[in-house]
Amino acid sequence: MAVAALVLIAAQDRLLAKPLACPNNPAAANTISAEDLKSLAASGNSIDRAAALDRIVATLRDRGMSAGNIVDNLVSxxxxxxAANAALDDxxxxxxxxxxxxxxxxAVYAPEEADEIILDVPxxxxxxxxxxxxxxxxRMSPQEWAAKIIINDLKTAR
Structure with missing residues (x-):
């Protein structure tokens, strides 16, 4: 189901004239607390949001939920x-x-003992x-190039 949710959302970009269509998963509302949902939706820095997301993922894992179902429930x-945010267009x-x-x-599929941390930077x-x-x-990927530049810059800053 996780793949289906991602495909549905990816297809939204091609259907800009239509409102956002959310995956239909009524069980999601019962698996994630209202407080946790507020922490995900709150604006703030990405580190705070990632910490909230990690906490929710850990809670759902502890309940025995599979990785795919965790992603489905989070997105749902x-x-x-x-979709209810009137400040955003479709x-x-x-x-x-x-x-x-x-x-x-x-967050769900990251290894428990991470050798590398992925940062989302707009x-x-x-x-x-x-x-x-x-x-x-x-002849590098953009990710490899950016990592190289950042690591080199950190070395010279020491």
């Missing part, structure tokens, strides 16, 4: 909150839910293009 519970709503689904999937389109161009010139 979060989507209506975004494209922004779809992008917000898609971004959350991606973050939830990483970039302006011009900066993303510059990174892609520089990475391509060095």
């Amino acid at each position: 519970a979060y989507c209506p909150i975004v 494209r922004q709503k779809a992008t917000t839910v898609r971004s959350f689904a991606s973050q939830a999937s990483r 970039l302006p389109p011009a900066a993303a293009k510059a990174i892609n161009d520089k990475a391509k010139a060095e």
Whole structure:
């Protein structure tokens, strides 16, 4: 079902004229507390939101829920909150839910003992293009190039 939820959300981008269609999972409202949902929906820094997400994932794992069901429940519970946000247009709503689904999937499927931490960093389109161009010139993925630059910068800052 996790894949179905992600496909449904990804398809929203092509259907911009229609309102956001959330996965129908009535059980999601009973698996995630209202307080936890508020912590996911609250604006704030991404580290606080990631910590809240990790806490919810741990709680659902402790209840014996499978990884796929955790992602389904998270997206199903979060989507209506975004859909009700009148400050966002349909494209922004779809992008917000898609971004959350991606973050939830990483939180659920991340190894327990992580050797690497993945940071989600929004970039302006011009900066993303510059990174892609520089990475391509060095025959690297944008992620590898950005990691190299950051690690080198941290080494020289010491």
